[in-house]
Amino acid sequence: MSVNVENTVEIMAGFRALADPLRLQIIELLRSQELCVCELCKKLEVNQSKLSFHLKNLKEAGLVNSHQEGRWIYYRLNLVQFVALEHYLAEYRRFGDIPSARNCQ
């Protein structure tokens, strides 16, 4: 019933990574297909350095993985982490209605 404190840091990192418009655009693109950085650059019309920064951010939060193929580095979603975040949120409604406050003082 109580929230797992050890995981909370990772969960929060996930939410933090999702809290940015460009990063949200990135993961929405990756939703349908794995992509390399240069393709993301073109589709999102941002410079490579900026994109690299945000991809690192997403990767450190566990939301994406990458693998190299020749000189390209492909990024793809790590769905496991999405599920973890989803479950964290699901916990909040698991126990139904929340009691009103008993009077303060």
Next chain:
Amino acid sequence: MSVNVENTVEIMAGFRALADPLRLQIIELLRSQELCVCELCKKLEVNQSKLSFHLKNLKEAGLVNSHQEGRWIYYRLNLVQFVALEHYLAEYRRFGDIPSARNCQ
């Protein structure tokens, strides 16, 4: 199938609000019971101004509601918004495996 762009701003605001340790502590406390600001202050050992800032943040993101009762203002979770965020994440796994990249160039 595609992600609803209009909602994305609200969804992102939700994630942003969750991306902070104190705010996460707040909602974890509110999970079991509605609380007033002074009680949250005591439990979390932070000053009132700081707490007020973060509560405003959570409220603007739709994660909590508040109502006044005498001189106390009680905050409680807005579970509807938690469900909305949960559903947003659930969309990512709805369509199963993601194709590998076709070669870039």
Next chain:
DNA sequence: TTGATGTATCAAAAAATATTGATGGGTTAA
């Protein structure tokens, strides 16, 4: 080899967020 391409990283500047302390507005009890 050499030069071009794809990507990460770094330092500096810019922008966004958070903290702090002070103040003020409601509400209640005396």
Next chain:
DNA sequence: TTAACCCATCAATATTTTTTGATACATCAA
């Protein structure tokens, strides 16, 4: 009334995050 309490807001500061441009390191093609 007055004073105490609960809370929001504001301005100034501090901190964190993001952007930008430069550079460096692989890999590949010629």
